[in-house]
Amino acid sequence: MKKTIATITMIIMLIAMTSGLVYAGTTIQQSDIKEGLTFCELYPVKLALDGKEISFLQKDVPPVIIKERTLIPARALFEAMGGKVTWNNDTQSVHVTYDDTEVVLTIGSDKALVNGQSKELEVPALIIDHDNDYYGSTMIPVRFTAEALGCNVGWEDATRSVVIASPAKPEIPIIDSKDGDNNQNGNTGNDWDTSTTWQYEKLNEAAKGKLVVIDMGHGGKDSGSIGHKNMSDELSEKELNLPIGIKLNEYLKSAGVSTYVLRETDIYYTLLERAQKANDAGATIFISIHNNSSESSAPNGTEILYNSKKNTEGKSEMDLYGIQSKDIAQNVQNEMVKSLGTHNRGIKNSPEMAVLNKTYMPAIIVEGAFLSNESDFEMMKKADYTDKYALAVAKGIIKSLNEAYK
Numbered sequence: 475m476k477k478t479i480a481t482i483t484m485i486i487m488l489i490a491m492t493s494g495l496v497y498a499g500t501t502i503q504q505s506d507i508k509e510g511l512t513f514c515e516l517y518p519v520k521l522a523l524d525g526k527e528i529s530f531l532q533k534d535v536p537p538v539i540i541k542e543r544t545l546i547p548a549r550a551l552f553e554a555m556g557g558k559v560t561w562n563n564d565t566q567s568v569h570v571t572y573d574d575t576e577v578v579l580t581i582g583s584d585k586a587l588v589n590g591q592s593k594e595l596e597v598p599a600l601i602i603d604h605d606n607d608y609y610g611s612t613m614i615p616v617r618f619t620a621e622a623l624g625c626n627v628g629w630e631d632a633t634r635s636v637v638i639a640s641p642a643k644p645e646i647p648i649i650d651s652k653d654g655d656n657n658q659n660g661n662t663g664n665d666w667d668t669s670t671t672w673q674y675e676k677l678n679e680a681a682k683g684k685l686v687v688i689d690m691g692h693g694g695k696d697s698g699s700i701g702h703k704n705m706s707d708e709l710s711e712k713e714l715n716l717p718i719g720i721k722l723n724e725y726l727k728s729a730g731v732s733t734y735v736l737r738e739t740d741i742y743y744t745l746l747e748r749a750q751k752a753n754d755a756g757a758t759i760f761i762s763i764h765n766n767s768s769e770s771s772a773p774n775g776t777e778i779l780y781n782s783k784k785n786t787e788g789k790s791e792m793d794l795y796g797i798q799s800k801d802i803a804q805n806v807q808n809e810m811v812k813s814l815g816t817h818n819r820g821i822k823n824s825p826e827m828a829v830l831n832k833t834y835m836p837a838i839i840v841e842g843a844f845l846s847n848e849s850d851f852e853m854m855k856k857a858d859y860t861d862k863y864a865l866a867v868a869k870g871i872i873k874s875l876n877e878a879y880k
């Protein structure tokens with residue numbers, strides 16, 4: 475009987491090897507693997523974990539895209555994250571463990587186990603021998619596995635990189651509770667966390683993992699609005715927006731919010747590219763950082779643009795994401811005006827703005843203050859403007875996340 479099963483298994487394997495591997499939801503042919511290998515040899519795919527590129531062993535197959543899913547050798551990435559990767563030869567399966575989560579992927583199976591629960595896979599784990607040296611690499615779908623372990627996974631087109639953010643583990647310094655200065659907001663409950671630099675509402679468990687994309691407006695060849703008093707006293711929007719976004723990211727990350735920053739350097743993306751990147755990253759909230767200007771020097775203050783949008787099936791932001799841009803805009807606006815002391819220009823439904831109508835998720839544009847107004851301009855030149863702006867947006871986002879995900 476055992477022999478019969480072995481023979482049948484052999485036959486199935488032989489059929490699989492010659493005619494392509496057929497799985498429940500999907501069919502992976504040898505030609506798909508070959509095509510993926512050839513394409514990725516021409517256009518290599520990189521892998522970055524928390525901003526650092528992951529390198530692979532020489533003998534390993536480099537990341538390969540098969541049926542629009544990226545497969546990678548498991549060990550390099552998940553061990554760099556601090557996880558454990560083991561191979562079970564009897565069951566032909568890869569076990570990846572990180573924190574309290576275990577993901578089991580069996581070669582050729584369209585089902586994976588996440589802490590014992592069965593999940594569908596679009597592309598299974600595969601053994602690929604790219605250089606016919608009979609040494610196969612075990613390749614596993616990176617997005618599925620990393621997300622199952624609590625990472626955020628995005629794709630950066632410019633560098634052809636799978637961008638992975640490991641689960642946020644905020645390091646909150648412990649502060650002596652006798653120090654009265656740390657309780658300035660009068661809140662005595664447990665629902666605030668205190669760090670040395672700022673106080674924020676504690677993020678709900680249910681809000682963790684909701685991805686916030688930060689877009690710093692303009693950049694590179696596009697300087698945005700420019701304010702000046704005279705030729706030597708000039709300030710452009712792009713100079714302001716980049717450090718504000720970077721600071722905002724730091725604040726959000728330290729509070730445990732999952733983030734993805736569209737750019738960290740002075741480079742230019744089109745509005746469509748920005749929206750596309752947020753869509754590809756699977757974001758829940760899109761925040762675009764800007765500052766304002768006008769032909770006249772009179773207008774001043776803070777305003778936020780949002781777009782109460784519906785998808786093609788008539789579903790609202792609330793239906794699709796459980797949170798809506800109007801509420802986020804209002805929360806951020808309240809914090810901005812409080813923090814900067816600027817004139818409150820209110821929130822405005824602005825469906826005509828590209829980043830608001832080309833993004834799928836709730837999105838807002840923050841317009842901090844007017845470079846074209848003299849008193850706003852003086853405020854924006856001060857060193858603490860960046861920090862006050864970033865902190866206010868962070869607080870508004872955390873408040874919105876907590877209200878939406880309880």
Ligand SMILES: [Zn+2]
Binds near residue numbers: 691692699764765766
């Ligand atoms: Zn702008």
